[in-house]
Structures are given as C-alpha cells and as structure tokens.
Amino acid sequence: MRAGPPSVLSPVEFWFRDHTSSGRRPSMPVYVGIDVHRKRSQVAVVDDEGSVRVNRNVPNGVAAVLAVIGDLPIGAPVAFEAAYGWGWLEQLLEDYGFEPHLVHPLRCKAIASARLKNDKVDAATLAQLLRADLLPEAWIAPMQVRQQRALLRHRCQLVRLRTLLRNRVHAVLADLGCDRPGSYFTAPGRAWLQELDLPDASQWVVDDLLGIMDALKEPIDALDRQLLATARGDPRVAALTRLPGVGTLTALMIVAEVGDVTRFPSARKLAAWAGLTPTVRGSDLTVRHGHISKQGSDWLRWILYEAAQTAKRSPEFAAAYQAIAHRRGKKIATTAIARRLLARAYHVLRAVQDRPDHREPR
Known part of the structure; x- marks a missing residue:
C-alpha cells in the first residue's frame, strides 16, 4: 500500500520499479529526512543499508512533497527539524499515513557541527540519524x-x-x-x-x-x-489556580505550554525542559554552575516569572525568597520561586491526570 497518491510518478517509484523484477515495491524499510524552509524543502530518502536513493529540492506543498515520497509504504518514518512553519508538514504526514519525527534542532549536533553543511547534506543526515535510531526528538503537540x-x-x-x-x-x-x-x-x-x-x-x-x-x-x-x-471546563485550570500567584489565564498558559505532563518523569525534568535550571560545566573535580539555560518555551518561563512576582510575597514562598535574595539577589530569587512554582504545578497536574475520572477537555 502507498501512503498517499501522488499526481506523478515519483523518483522513489522509479527506483523501486528498477530494483524489483515484478515492478512492485520491495518491503525493505526506508527513512526520509526533510530539511524544511519557508518556501522550499529538501527531501532525502535513505534505504535500510544507508544508501541515499533520492535527494531532491521541492517547493513546499502537498503535491510537490508527495511527488517524492508518496509511493513509500504506509508508516514510513519521516524526520524534520522544528524549524519555521513546520506545522503544515506534520499535518501532511499524518494525513497520508507517514510516521512523523520532530527533531530538536539544538541537539542535532551532526547537522549543527558539520564541516560541510547544505540542504542536501542536512536532509540526508536527518534520514541517516533516523535509520540509526540516534535522532534527538522533540514532542509533537496535538x-x-x-x-x-x-x-x-x-x-x-x-x-x-x-x-x-x-x-x-x-x-x-x-x-x-x-x-x-x-x-x-x-x-x-x-x-x-x-x-x-x-x-x-x-x-x-x-x-x-x-x-x-x-x-x-x-x-x-x-x-x-x-x-x-x-x-x-478544565479541571487542571481549577487545580492550578489554587497555587499562589496563578490566575485563570496563567493556569491556561501553563497547561497549554506544558501539554502532556506525563511525558516528564519528574518535576526536575519539567524545570529543565522549561529552561529554569542552571547550566552545569564540570571536569574532574571542578564543577561550575552557570545561569539558567533559557531553553524550552519562552512563554512558559515568562508566565512563571510573572506569577512568581506575586507568589514570592505569599506565606508559602516568602521565607525562601528572602533567604535566596539575601544571598544571591532579588532577580535570582524570583527565578528560584518561578522554578519552585513550576514544580508545584507539575505535581498538581500529575494529581489531576491520575484521577480515574479525568478526561482531556475538548
């Protein structure tokens, strides 16, 4: 079965036809890497042995992309970076039966640190990393x-x-x-x-x-x-608004930015994803802690910092804020309260998620 019916015979189908006596596509797995840009994208197809079979630059759009990958088997994995305007591509892959894999661009060092870097190399590298199961993936929000x-x-x-x-x-x-x-x-x-x-x-x-x-x-x-x-209609919002400094719109922002809280095994992991934990540089017996990483969602960090401006005056956080502010200053103390507030929000969201009667709001 093919994933989607392209309007023209794709390069992949030409290769499949030439490499099988019956003209049918082989059942061997294939891997696709797409380097997405604003107007055009580079599409590379790699077989199970690591050979690049197709590497073509196409204009963005359903017909153009399916002309290259439309004849691949249903469920074929496709990797693409979380670049500008990737939503249409993810929807296309879902609609036509492909398996989308969103790549974390900062962690994809094979692309970021390559000596030879162009669109063809990037697309092929994504496909090769997907084939080797070395792809640093990001969560695709519904x-x-x-x-x-x-x-x-x-x-x-x-x-x-x-x-x-x-x-x-x-x-x-x-x-x-x-x-x-x-x-x-x-x-x-x-x-x-x-x-x-x-x-x-x-x-x-x-x-x-x-x-x-x-x-x-x-x-x-x-x-x-x-x-x-x-x-x-959202019990998660009602639960979060019981936290100091968290109003209805703040709770909605936390719920939307965090998404599925069960993908984080601990509050520490969520804080690290939100960029609210310090960077660490260690070698031998020397360990240096830097500023917060500021990775992840800028919007989540911003709303937590705004909530911390009120929460730091509440009885639950006032003593901790004063102690940290005395040692490290008010800005670092407010950031620490934002991190603690996110940890509290994590446990609240997990408690709501674990209720037997909990259902995701539509």
Missing part, C-alpha cells in the same frame, strides 16, 4: 494544544502592544511636563487627557495612540471570553 497555544500567545501579544502604546502616551506627556496621580486610561483619566492643551503634533500622536488602544479592546475582550469559557 493540533488542539497548538491551537490553544496560538490563542493564548495572540492575546499576550495584543496586551503587550497595548502596554507599548500606553507607555508611548506616558512618554509624550512626560516630555511636555504633564502628569496626574492616577491612571491616564480610566474614565477620569481620559477626561483629563481631553482637557489638556497640547501642541498640535503631540495631540495628533496621543489621539492616534488612544485610537489604536480602543481598537485593541474588542479583540482582547473577545479572546478573554473565549479563554475563560475554555477554562471553566
């Missing part, structure tokens, strides 16, 4: 998780844009010596802004900034309603 992440990240970016606009209003008025004790953006603050006698250019800038902020309010409010509706 579509539902990726969509949830997209909504939460979109909301965060809109809120950041609104904050940038507010800061710009503050900067324009500060340059003119205008200030008031309260917020500029409440109803009394807006009334105060309207009464100011500003120069023409400054008034123009402030009016434009306020107009864009008003336009952002509707999509942010719509996202909040959608996300809060999702949170109401």
